[in-house]
Amino acid sequence: MERIVCTWCQGQSDVGSRSCVVCGAPLDAKQLVTDSGWREAPRLRDMAEFNFGASTCQVEGEIVPVAEMNLGMGDSVYFEHHVMLWKDENVPVSAMNTGSRSFGGMPFTVTVAHGPGRVAVSRDATGEMVVLPLHPSMEVDTREHAFLAASASVGYSFVRIKGLSNILHGGSGMYMDRFVTQGGPGLLLLHGNGNVFERLLAPGEKIMVEPGGFLYKDSTVQMNTVQLPVKISMLRRSMFLAEMVGPGRVGIQSMYVHHGSE
Amino acid sequence: MPGLPPPTIPTTASSTYLCPYCRLQGDATGNSCPHCGAPVDVRAKVSDSGWEAQPSIKDMARIQFGQSSCQISGAYVPAAEIRLGGGDSIYFSHHVLLWCDMQIQIGNQPMQGGWSRMMAGMPLIMLEAHGPGMLALSDNHPGETIAVPLAPGRTIDVREHRFVMATGNVGYQWFNTSVFYRTRSGDETETHYPAGMFMDRFGVQDRPGLLLIHSPGNVFLRDLAAGQSTVIHPGALVWKDSSVQMSLHLERPAGNSFSRYWNPSTPWLRLTGPGRIAMASVFPHMEGTGRIVSHSAATSADWNQLGIPRAQQRPQQPSQPQVGMQAHSAQAPAGAPGQTSAAADPLVTTLGPVLGGFATSQGFHPDAVAPGPTAMFHFLHDSGIRITVEVAPPGVPGLSTPGQPVTGIGEAAYWRQEGSAYALEVRQHHRAINVHVAGPMSPEDQFGWARAFAATAASCM
Numbered sequence: 182m183e184r185i186v187c188t189w190c191q192g193q194s195d196v197g198s199r200s201c202v203v204c205g206a207p208l209d210a211k212q213l214v215t216d217s218g219w220r221e222a223p224r225l226r227d228m229a230e231f232n233f234g235a236s237t238c239q240v241e242g243e244i245v246p247v248a249e250m251n252l253g254m255g256d257s258v259y260f261e262h263h264v265m266l267w268k269d270e271n272v273p274v275s276a277m278n279t280g281s282r283s284f285g286g287m288p289f290t291v292t293v294a295h296g297p298g299r300v301a302v303s304r305d306a307t308g309e310m311v312v313l314p315l316h317p318s319m320e321v322d323t324r325e326h327a328f329l330a331a332s333a334s335v336g337y338s339f340v341r342i343k344g345l346s347n348i349l350h351g352g353s354g355m356y357m358d359r360f361v362t363q364g365g366p367g368l369l370l371l372h373g374n375g376n377v378f379e380r381l382l383a384p385g386e387k388i389m390v391e392p393g394g395f396l397y398k399d400s401t402v403q404m405n406t407v408q409l410p411v412k413i414s415m416l417r418r419s420m421f422l423a424e425m426v427g428p429g430r431v432g433i434q435s436m437y438v439h440h441g442s443e
Numbered sequence: 444m445p446g447l448p449p450p451t452i453p454t455t456a457s458s459t460y461l462c463p464y465c466r467l468q469g470d471a472t473g474n475s476c477p478h479c480g481a482p483v484d485v486r487a488k489v490s491d492s493g494w495e496a497q498p499s500i501k502d503m504a505r506i507q508f509g510q511s512s513c514q515i516s517g518a519y520v521p522a523a524e525i526r527l528g529g530g531d532s533i534y535f536s537h538h539v540l541l542w543c544d545m546q547i548q549i550g551n552q553p554m555q556g557g558w559s560r561m562m563a564g565m566p567l568i569m570l571e572a573h574g575p576g577m578l579a580l581s582d583n584h585p586g587e588t589i590a591v592p593l594a595p596g597r598t599i600d601v602r603e604h605r606f607v608m609a610t611g612n613v614g615y616q617w618f619n620t621s622v623f624y625r626t627r628s629g630d631e632t633e634t635h636y637p638a639g640m641f642m643d644r645f646g647v648q649d650r651p652g653l654l655l656i657h658s659p660g661n662v663f664l665r666d667l668a669a670g671q672s673t674v675i676h677p678g679a680l681v682w683k684d685s686s687v688q689m690s691l692h693l694e695r696p697a698g699n700s701f702s703r704y705w706n707p708s709t710p711w712l713r714l715t716g717p718g719r720i721a722m723a724s725v726f727p728h729m730e731g732t733g734r735i736v737s738h739s740a741a742t743s744a745d746w747n748q749l750g751i752p753r754a755q756q757r758p759q760q761p762s763q764p765q766v767g768m769q770a771h772s773a774q775a776p777a778g779a780p781g782q783t784s785a786a787a788d789p790l791v792t793t794l795g796p797v798l799g800g801f802a803t804s805q806g807f808h809p810d811a812v813a814p815g816p817t818a819m820f821h822f823l824h825d826s827g828i829r830i831t832v833e834v835a836p837p838g839v840p841g842l843s844t845p846g847q848p849v850t851g852i853g854e855a856a857y858w859r860q861e862g863s864a865y866a867l868e869v870r871q872h873h874r875a876i877n878v879h880v881a882g883p884m885s886p887e888d889q890f891g892w893a894r895a896f897a898a899t900a901a902s903c904m
Binding site for chain 1: 503516521537540542545549551570581584
């Protein structure tokens with residue numbers, strides 16, 4: 182049977198589908214790639230719908246998108262409690278203890294919603310929803326507070342950013358969220374402020390990114406802090422950028438917090 | 444007449460195109476202007492009052508400058524990806540850098556007056572990048588990134604924190620806006636700068652340059668004729684031609700005795716032409732001023748003394764400066780029965796600069812005309828389009844027999860054919876105007892042009 186392959190997630194959909202059943206990306210829109218190789222995250226159409234497990238997710242709105250999930254029996258998703266927009270009254274929620282995350286300014290608990298029933302989540306900034314279907318045995322690191330929701334099949338941990346200079350000058354905070362799949366696939370939803378771009382780095386290939394613009398990366402991508410030979414204040418403070426070294430994907434957001442100027 | 448499109452910007456030839464936004468000629472075969480990235484296939488969107496929406500640069504549109512190019516990507520917070528050729532350079536504020544490759548050379552560009560800039564919250568140090576190599580810049584507000592190509596000799600003033608980058612040959616200065624007011628609370632006096640304490644000024648001498656500006660929200664343009672002025676929210680100004688003068692306008696709303704004693708004012712920014720201005724639809728919220736004890740040179744309006752117009756009463760025309768008309772106004776015979784002199788007609792006086800500014804912004808030129816019994820404004824476009832706006836004298840409710848009714852303009856409007864040409868008549872507040880259109884284009888486009896000029900004129904009636 183003939184199928185359409187999604188250029189964003191490589192998922193397969195039936196011929197005639199307007200959006201990918203795995204990630205919701207438009208199938209009839211051209212992939213937009215800049216001259217240097219950054220490709221735009223697909224702009225999900227209002228009311229685009231895709232599946233995960235026995236559940237579905239529908240994306241509503243385009244300026245600050247909402248992910249409305251219809252959870253099937255036995256499915257569950259987790260998210261930071263303050264992103265929950267609404268839920269069915271009969272959807273039970275529980276808490277996932279995340280321990281020392283609170284020391285890094287992150288929510289101490291992560292909320293888990295259990296199906297069947299509907300729950301909707303959204304962040305509070307203009308931007309794009311990034312849908313990352315995770316194949317088995319994948320690891321993705323995301324910047325703190327970028328995580329919108331993940332399916333229960335995705336393991337959640339957090340990693341302390343290595344190196345004192347990375348923590349002090351990197352601008353990405355003290356922790357990164359790490360999402361891992363084991364034997365089965367999973368779904369990860371992120372919210373990027375502004376527009377989101379992704380680039381695939383070859384082994385050893387490097388790119389320098391404003392730390393506030395970093396959104397996600399494959400865990401195979403190394404992140405180092407590089408000091409530029411420029412001064413950005415009267416006190417001769419230096420400028421630091423995040424050096425990303427491949428192989429793997431790097432995602433950035435165009436509206437970012439510049440820690441050096443806030 | 445539903446379904447007819449608004450006016451299109453005609454091209455003078457199939458291969459050349461005069462961009463209405465940057466006013467430079469370019470190749471019309473692409474989707475966007477090579478100088479400023481504005482789409483070439485959009486129709487001009489002009490509000491009834493004459494503000495023209497700046498179209499967003501299309502995703503992935505490219506702008507050429509020197510040996511380099513700039514590609515705009517994204518729609519909410521666009522990123523400008525710049526491919527610098529060898530020998531080319533740009534400068535920018537460090538906090539807009541999004542990413543760069545390993546080949547680009549980045550260094551400091553020191554600036555004068557660092558202490559004053561630091562006190563005003565302006566960037567202290569600019570970075571400069573030298574090619575070859577690639578880098579990308581983006582602001583951190585949802586809005587539009589606009590490109591302003593600078594022709595030799597042109598200077599523009601940009602509101603603080605709106606600048607994204609400029610090519611290396613663009614000169615950069617900054618100046619005190621001198622638009623301020625002071626309030627006092629107890630023993631404390633505070634100075635406020637509603638348009639910012641400083642503005643950036645950019646200009647080029649011998650070679651063309653490029654300036655990128657990011658504006659929160661949407662951007663709207665307006666061309667002011669010499670002496671014509673408008674007032675806008677001070678925080679909404681994005682950029683202006685340096686020829687546009689800027690001053691404070693204080694408006695005191697009518698109120699009870701307590702508010703009269705407290706004397707709060709609403710500060711506005713008065714911009715006086717000639718020149719182009721751009722404003723943003725997102726701007727910082729301003730608190731009430733409280734009692735102003737001193738201020739920079741300002742005009743004012745006190746509605747306690749002027750009185751509020753009654754609801755049934757026709758709103759008074761805003762005071763317009765007496766300026767020379769862009770178009771020729773034929774003098775009506777003095778003392779003609781049922782008519783006043785066209786020059787003494789306040790509607791004709793008001794229409795002159797408004798229509799002239801709008802027509803100029805659309806690429807029209809005033810056209811000479813022989814005197815006639817009614818006031819007429821004639822405009823001619825290089826592509827052969829001729830527009831004539833005829834103003835009926837006061838007391839004459841209509842100029843000709845009604846045609847097909849048109850909704851959305853004035854109290855009544857009619858569209859009719861006059862041989863090979865068309866005319867749109869608008870009636871409002873017991874006045875009438877007739878917009879005649881002739882030129883090599885379809886009836887739909889003729890209607891679009893007529894509607895645009897009629898809407899501009901109707902805002903003054």
